[in-house]
Amino acid sequence: MAKYKLINNQNGDVDTIHDQENSLFIPIDPANTDYQEYLEWVAEGNEPEPADE
Amino acid sequence: MSLQLNGTAGVTYNDGSNQPAAASPYVLKNRIINGNFDIWQRGTSFSVTASTNIYTADRWRFVGSGFTGTLTRQNFTAGQTDVPNNPDYFARWDVTTNPSANIAFGQLIENVQTLAGKTATVSFYFKSNATIAANTLQFRYRQVTGGTGGTNNSVNIGEITTSWQKFTFTVNIPSLSGATLGASNSSYLAFEILSGSSHSSAFQLDIAQCQLEEGDTATPFENRMYSTELAMCQRYYFKHTGVAVGDRFAVGMGDTTSNINTIFALPTNMRATPSTSYDLINLRNGATDKTISSVFAIRLFNNSVNLIFAVSDTATTGAVYMVRGTTSSGAYIDFSAEL
Numbered sequence: 001m002a003k004y005k006l007i008n009n010q011n012g013d014v015d016t017i018h019d020q021e022n023s024l025f026i027p028i029d030p031a032n033t034d035y036q037e038y039l040e041w042v043a044e045g046n047e048p049e050p051a052d053e
Numbered sequence: 054m055s056l057q058l059n060g061t062a063g064v065t066y067n068d069g070s071n072q073p074a075a076a077s078p079y080v081l082k083n084r085i086i087n088g089n090f091d092i093w094q095r096g097t098s099f100s101v102t103a104s105t106n107i108y109t110a111d112r113w114r115f116v117g118s119g120f121t122g123t124l125t126r127q128n129f130t131a132g133q134t135d136v137p138n139n140p141d142y143f144a145r146w147d148v149t150t151n152p153s154a155n156i157a158f159g160q161l162i163e164n165v166q167t168l169a170g171k172t173a174t175v176s177f178y179f180k181s182n183a184t185i186a187a188n189t190l191q192f193r194y195r196q197v198t199g200g201t202g203g204t205n206n207s208v209n210i211g212e213i214t215t216s217w218q219k220f221t222f223t224v225n226i227p228s229l230s231g232a233t234l235g236a237s238n239s240s241y242l243a244f245e246i247l248s249g250s251s252h253s254s255a256f257q258l259d260i261a262q263c264q265l266e267e268g269d270t271a272t273p274f275e276n277r278m279y280s281t282e283l284a285m286c287q288r289y290y291f292k293h294t295g296v297a298v299g300d301r302f303a304v305g306m307g308d309t310t311s312n313i314n315t316i317f318a319l320p321t322n323m324r325a326t327p328s329t330s331y332d333l334i335n336l337r338n339g340a341t342d343k344t345i346s347s348v349f350a351i352r353l354f355n356n357s358v359n360l361i362f363a364v365s366d367t368a369t370t371g372a373v374y375m376v377r378g379t380t381s382s383g384a385y386i387d388f389s390a391e392l
Contacts, residue, residue: 007349009361010312015350024330025348030237031325033392 004038005049014051083275084162085244086112086285088263090126090142094292094387097126108391110144111286112160116245119152127259135217136178136261138276143178143261146246151253157193158260159245161392163324165196165203167242168267170228175244176221176271178261185213189252192222195243199235207247213258221271238325241392287320291327292387295334295378302334302386303360303376307368312361313343315376319356319388326353327388329360334384336364336374343368358388 001020009015017026017038026034042048057065092111099109101122108114109124127145129136136143146158175192193207204227210220226242234240244265246258262274277285293302305315313336329348336343343364350361368374378384 007347007363009349010309016348018347019328022330023332024328025351026328027326027351027353029326029353031239032328032390033239033325034328034389036237036239 002047002049003041004046006051008051017048020049081275081277082264082266082272083277084167084242084265085160085263086162086289087282089140089274089276089282090144090261091279092283092286093126094286094290099124108290108389111290112391113144113158114160114391115156115158116243117154117156119150119154120148120156121150122146122148124158129261138262138274140261143259146258146260147255148248148257149255151248151255153253154250155247157245157247158258159193159243160263161197161241161243162265163238163241163392165198165232165234165240165242166229168226168265169196169242170230171226171267172223172269173226173265173267174221174223174269174271175263175265176219176274177246177263178217178219179210179213180215180217180259181213182215182257184215185256185258187212189213189248189256190258191247191249192220193243193245193247194224194226195245196227196229196232197241197243198229198232199237199240200233202229202232207249210246217259217261219271223269223271239392284321288322288324289391290387290389291319291323292385293317295380295384296382298378298381299337300378300384301375302378305336305362305374305376307338307370307372307374308361309370310367311363312349313364313368313374314359314361315374317358317360317376317386317388319358322356323353323358323388323390324392325390326351327358327390329358329386329388331386332383333378333380334376334386335379336362336368337377338369338372338374342366342379343374 005018007016188209190210191207196204303317308314343366346365347363352359
């Protein structure tokens with residue numbers, strides 16, 4: 001299980017990130033530090049679990 | 054009796070009443086939030102194992118990794134005078150495994166331009182269960198811009214004994230001339246108590262009445278009203294906790310058969326769109342409960358936040374749902390916009 005999983009909204013667009021280790025739902029907001037940590041994690045070469053179809 | 058002005062006693066009026074010396078020319082002078090350790094929304098005892106950057110008492114967090122220990126709320130004895138002005142609590146930081154790496158406990162103050170280019174004075178009360186030699190711990194202050202530039206400085210802390218002592222340091226917070234700030238609202242001035250990489254012994258540190266103020270003098274600790282301090286904390290974190298089965302947290306409506314759209318009231322405007330976590334809550338219409346499977350949208354509108362929940366049961370489009378606790382204790386939802 002990846003640390004993060006993408007969550008789609010009703011339109012099929014990624015709207016939140018689920019931190020599966022900490023049971024945390026993270027908004028896509030550049031000022032949110034959890035989102036910043038997610039971006040750093042991706043920049044390190046990690047890949048999130050894709051959103052459910 | 055004439056009006057008397059005295060630098061220590063303050064102003065004495067002709068009826069004998071006294072206004073103590075003004076602590077500072079600045080209202081809300083203390084840039085540290087919850088410096089008196091009055092607010093503990095997340096709990097009052099935290100165990101740290103191979104720590105990450107976790108928050109404890111409101112606004113206070115650990116930085117660094119690899120240490121094991123606890124952070125707990127402790128009570129002052131009523132009537133004690135070692136730390137003035139009758140504080141209720143202090144924080145106890147116990148480090149049982151101290152790695153050969155920097156570990157710190159402190160606070161990130163929103164906006165790196167806070168006190169930049171100015172003289173500032175920090176004050177704390179410390180004690181320990183065993184003497185901590187001078188220069189073992191440091192007071193560290195860092196300017197993190199989110200863009201380019203920034204600084205990292207520290208000052209040694211003197212010997213900490215088993216009795217409460219007030220420590221003060223006057224520092225020049227560097228100017229940010231030449232630096233550029235990041236686009237997002239997440240720059241900060243960090244204020245931290247540091248155990249550096251050369252210190253690998255276990256220790257216990259009791260911490261009370263932390264203050265950071267402009268100027269070259271440590272003035273008396275600013276006792277803000279509880280409601281003011283709580284609101285200041287809730288700009289960064291708010292925990293809504295149920296105390297009985299069925300406590301209602303918010304109201305919503307079925308958008309579709311799989312989504313329920315809710316609005317949560319916030320006590321104040323948060324710094325950024327918050328992350329959210331929850332436990333032991335569901336959505337109820339009448340006597341029918343829907344189980345939450347995820348949160349797929351989080352929107353911040355001034356002092357409310359809109360969450361859209363995906364549910365694993367079939368919801369009714371257009372029906373009203375209440376977010377409710379499913380147990381008598383432990384149900385919560387929280388919102389974090391910490392730095």
